[in-house]
Amino acid sequence: MDSVRSSSLRPLSRRLRPLAYGLVAVIGLILVFTWSALQVQVTLAGFLNGESVWSKAQKQVVIDLSAYVESGDAQRLAAFNENYGLLISDGWARDAIASGVYDRARVDEAFTRGKILPQAKPGMIFMLRCCTNTPHMHEAVSVWRAADGPLHQLGLIAKEVAQAYARGRPDQAWIEAQQERINSLNNELEPLTKRFSLEVAQGAIWLGRVLFASVFSAALVASLLWLRMARRILMRIRGTEERYSLLFDSAADAIVMVDDASGRILGANRTALQWTGKTMESLIGVNLSMLFVPLLHRADGAVTGELQGPNGDVRPVEMRSSVTHWGTQLVRQSILRDITERVNLEQQRRIASEALAGIAEGVIIADASRRVTRVNAAHIRMTGFTAQALRDVRFDDLRSLPDGLPLPASVWEVIDAEGNWVGEVRSRRHDGSIYPELLSISAIRDPEGQVQHYVAVINNISTAKANEQRLQYMAAHDPLTSLANRAEFERRCVQAVAAAERQRGMVAVLFIDLDAFKAVNDSYTHAIGDHLLVKVAERIAYELGDRGVAGRIGGDEFTVLLPDLHSREQASALAGRLLTTLAAPVVVGEYELALSASIGIACFPLDGADVPTLITNADAAMYAAKTEERNAFRFYSPRMQADARRRIALASELRTALAENQFHLVFQPTVELRSGRIVAVEALLRWHHPRRGLIQPGEFIPMAEKLGLIRRIDQWVLQAACTQMYLWDRDGLPPLRMAVNVSANWFGQANFVDDIRTLLESRRLAPDRLMLEITEGAILRLGEEMERVLHSLHALGVGVAIDDFGTGYSSMSYLKLRAIAYLKIDQSFVAGLPEDGSDGAIVEAMLTLCRKLDISPIAEGIETEEQHRFLLRAGCAEGQGFLYSRPVEPEVIAQLLTSSRRAGGSHLRLVPPEAG
Numbered sequence: 001m002d003s004v005r006s007s008s009l010r011p012l013s014r015r016l017r018p019l020a021y022g023l024v025a026v027i028g029l030i031l032v033f034t035w036s037a038l039q040v041q042v043t044l045a046g047f048l049n050g051e052s053v054w055s056k057a058q059k060q061v062v063i064d065l066s067a068y069v070e071s072g073d074a075q076r077l078a079a080f081n082e083n084y085g086l087l088i089s090d091g092w093a094r095d096a097i098a099s100g101v102y103d104r105a106r107v108d109e110a111f112t113r114g115k116i117l118p119q120a121k122p123g124m125i126f127m128l129r130c131c132t133n134t135p136h137m138h139e140a141v142s143v144w145r146a147a148d149g150p151l152h153q154l155g156l157i158a159k160e161v162a163q164a165y166a167r168g169r170p171d172q173a174w175i176e177a178q179q180e181r182i183n184s185l186n187n188e189l190e191p192l193t194k195r196f197s198l199e200v201a202q203g204a205i206w207l208g209r210v211l212f213a214s215v216f217s218a219a220l221v222a223s224l225l226w227l228r229m230a231r232r233i234l235m236r237i238r239g240t241e242e243r244y245s246l247l248f249d250s251a252a253d254a255i256v257m258v259d260d261a262s263g264r265i266l267g268a269n270r271t272a273l274q275w276t277g278k279t280m281e282s283l284i285g286v287n288l289s290m291l292f293v294p295l296l297h298r299a300d301g302a303v304t305g306e307l308q309g310p311n312g313d314v315r316p317v318e319m320r321s322s323v324t325h326w327g328t329q330l331v332r333q334s335i336l337r338d339i340t341e342r343v344n345l346e347q348q349r350r351i352a353s354e355a356l357a358g359i360a361e362g363v364i365i366a367d368a369s370r371r372v373t374r375v376n377a378a379h380i381r382m383t384g385f386t387a388q389a390l391r392d393v394r395f396d397d398l399r400s401l402p403d404g405l406p407l408p409a410s411v412w413e414v415i416d417a418e419g420n421w422v423g424e425v426r427s428r429r430h431d432g433s434i435y436p437e438l439l440s441i442s443a444i445r446d447p448e449g450q451v452q453h454y455v456a457v458i459n460n461i462s463t464a465k466a467n468e469q470r471l472q473y474m475a476a477h478d479p480l481t482s483l484a485n486r487a488e489f490e491r492r493c494v495q496a497v498a499a500a501e502r503q504r505g506m507v508a509v510l511f512i513d514l515d516a517f518k519a520v521n522d523s524y525t526h527a528i529g530d531h532l533l534v535k536v537a538e539r540i541a542y543e544l545g546d547r548g549v550a551g552r553i554g555g556d557e558f559t560v561l562l563p564d565l566h567s568r569e570q571a572s573a574l575a576g577r578l579l580t581t582l583a584a585p586v587v588v589g590e591y592e593l594a595l596s597a598s599i600g601i602a603c604f605p606l607d608g609a610d611v612p613t614l615i616t617n618a619d620a621a622m623y624a625a626k627t628e629e630r631n632a633f634r635f636y637s638p639r640m641q642a643d644a645r646r647r648i649a650l651a652s653e654l655r656t657a658l659a660e661n662q663f664h665l666v667f668q669p670t671v672e673l674r675s676g677r678i679v680a681v682e683a684l685l686r687w688h689h690p691r692r693g694l695i696q697p698g699e700f701i702p703m704a705e706k707l708g709l710i711r712r713i714d715q716w717v718l719q720a721a722c723t724q725m726y727l728w729d730r731d732g733l734p735p736l737r738m739a740v741n742v743s744a745n746w747f748g749q750a751n752f753v754d755d756i757r758t759l760l761e762s763r764r765l766a767p768d769r770l771m772l773e774i775t776e777g778a779i780l781r782l783g784e785e786m787e788r789v790l791h792s793l794h795a796l797g798v799g800v801a802i803d804d805f806g807t808g809y810s811s812m813s814y815l816k817l818r819a820i821a822y823l824k825i826d827q828s829f830v831a832g833l834p835e836d837g838s839d840g841a842i843v844e845a846m847l848t849l850c851r852k853l854d855i856s857p858i859a860e861g862i863e864t865e866e867q868h869r870f871l872l873r874a875g876c877a878e879g880q881g882f883l884y885s886r887p888v889e890p891e892v893i894a895q896l897l898t899s900s901r902r903a904g905g906s907h908l909r910l911v912p913p914e915a916g
Helices: 012-071 074-099 104-113 118-130 137-146 148-167 172-249 270-276 340-358 377-383 409-418 462-476 486-503 517-523 526-544 568-583 611-628 638-660 697-707 710-730 752-763 776-782 784-796 837-853 865-874 890-903
Strands: 002-004 254-259 265-268 292-297 303-308 314-326 329-338 362-367 372-375 420-428 434-445 451-460 506-514 549-554 557-565 586-588 591-593 597-604 633-635 663-672 678-689 693-695 737-741 770-775 799-805 820-825 856-859
Touching (some): 012 074, 012 148, 012 172, 074 104, 074 137, 074 148, 137 172, 148 172, 254 270, 270 329, 292 314, 314 340, 362 377, 377 451, 409 420, 434 462, 462 486, 486 506, 486 549, 486 557, 486 611, 506 611, 517 526, 526 549, 526 557, 526 586, 526 591, 557 568, 568 597, 568 633, 611 633, 611 638, 638 678, 638 710, 663 710, 663 890, 678 710, 678 890, 697 710, 710 737, 710 752, 752 770, 752 784, 776 799, 784 799, 837 856, 837 865
Parallel strands (some): 678 737, 737 770, 770 799, 799 820, 820 856
Antiparallel strands (some): 254 329, 362 372, 420 434, 434 451, 663 678, 678 693
């Protein structure tokens, strides 16, 4: 970089220096005058505040002294002395400052006593010392001094009055005389006070005008002088600039002047503005590095790079720089020359040389004999073969078709005809390993059409092939158990059926459903259920071995395909083994679980000619096994299909039943065992089908749970039960407690308690008259959410009863919750009373538990007088069963309540048993 000295006789900074000095002087003068004005204003504020305090104190001494003369009150004398002392200290401070000899501490104490602003003290001392002869200030001080005499007289009167009151109360004539003296002195002080206030205010106004005029005049004079000096200096500079601009702007290359320290552009010629697409105003101050990107520093000092142009365009340039001085500023003059043509030529050569090396795919260049002449870096990474290692080797010798055969002559025929061939091959690496490869071969010909070179592009597709296989596996297998999914199972069934049809053989499809798997999910977590399904799948696959295909088609439903059978007994033998192995206890985590399975079997061609029919019929056979016995298997029969169609129809008709209100409620009384009085009823759902007649809940409730309709049914039952209670109350019947069964599906909803509250308020029912029954398994399934709901129900006042207690997966922890108000003893424990000692012991233990936890027990299924007496002796409070009444219509409940009220109540045969 060259260094050039500026040709200017004097640096610009030196030529402008007087201008800067003058500007500093002007600003300094204005600041001094402004500061002085502010100090004077603070002093005036101090005088005005002191004047206000002095005037108020003067008025107050007259008032306090007059009151003291009249009453002799010592507090009035103290108040007078306080204000009098303030006035005397102000007068002393005034005279002491004017004399020039004073104690500064005493003066500060006097100013503090007179409530003078601390910031105003220096200015007030200066004005009292030096400015007492200015307009209005002289008059104010004179008036102030004139008031000293009357104030002194008031002090003497105070002493005389104090002495008089010390001897006793003076006579009224003397008091009046003193009052006359005080009034006379006040008449002297009052005009002095007013004139003092007026002079201080006028003085402040006068001084403010003087200060403003002084500051304005000084600023005006200083500004005019500076402007005159600036005009002369700038006129001399302008001639130099014009001569420089003419030479600067006529250059063909772009020239920019850059501050050497910061790199910011100080100026540019017309060519630089055209190339960058900027105006001079927008270019000045921009860092040159924002516009010029250096790419290569040459040995001769030139720098090759890119200049940013308008609209994001880039211009290749060569920059040469030299350093000069503008005054004391070090400036770099950069000259940029357009080298677009040179760069284009170099770029074309570089692209040609680097294209092969930079491509991500492996590239092989071979001669007309297909012998390798060059390979790129990607090819070396993929295969381990360098160009030297492949010298004189034909690249197609290292490759074969996916089946291992050499590349056929047809490949080269296609290239000759079409110029290109693409296909999957097997390629060998340098270490001898084989990998799948996508190979593309193209021919490069001379002007006569003869092949000069072959270019082969290779891609390693090992990962893609592995991903393809993994996706194919995932698409065909269940992600949890790794068994075949529904689509894959059906595909394998289609193949097996087609083979059996050709060979006149037999195929069996087994449909497996776990018994009570829902109870596992309800009692434990779904994670435990998933682990259990994995264990079941492992056992099925182990028993099946390689003799068939096992699949999981959803939930806890599994399928097995047995091809190439000779008899149905082979299928029944496998089904028996599966029942045995699935019934064995399974250890999942910390739990040991035992459950069974139901299996349905359908065989081709006897039970179906196609796969969908076989699976449907096997499902129907499984349902028959589950309904009739469980832990059993059944072969398909046509009757089962009718039952399956009936279930399918039932699912559709359930929605219709809800829409057309085909449900209704019956009520089974709960009696007080000791008195036989009806204390509650349990709402039981019935479905009167238009064609099938009465359908029991056990037939349609499981279907409703599968279809997700159980919540809507629960809501209907609760609304209908509360409406019936409202109607009974309206008819004047004794109030009853209503028990309503609620499923876990609705119980666990976030708005469940709000729905209950709204319903009770709309029917004007007390919350304690509603009892919600929920099974033990549902409580365990909902976990912490159940605890939150139970707390909310307890706060609302609604009681909760545990139904089917002790019949499933039990936990005692929830019995501690206060919302659990009732415990229903299942009829399976009541049925054996009183003969079965085990049932008796279990029931007595439950009753003892209820007494200890303050829970009301309710026994279910009481059918004999002996059961009634046993439960009464054991301490059971309430019960229900056929001994008292079967479920009846609401009108019958009304009759029972009316008759029991007349008859005094009886616990036997409230309603006769149903016929048959």
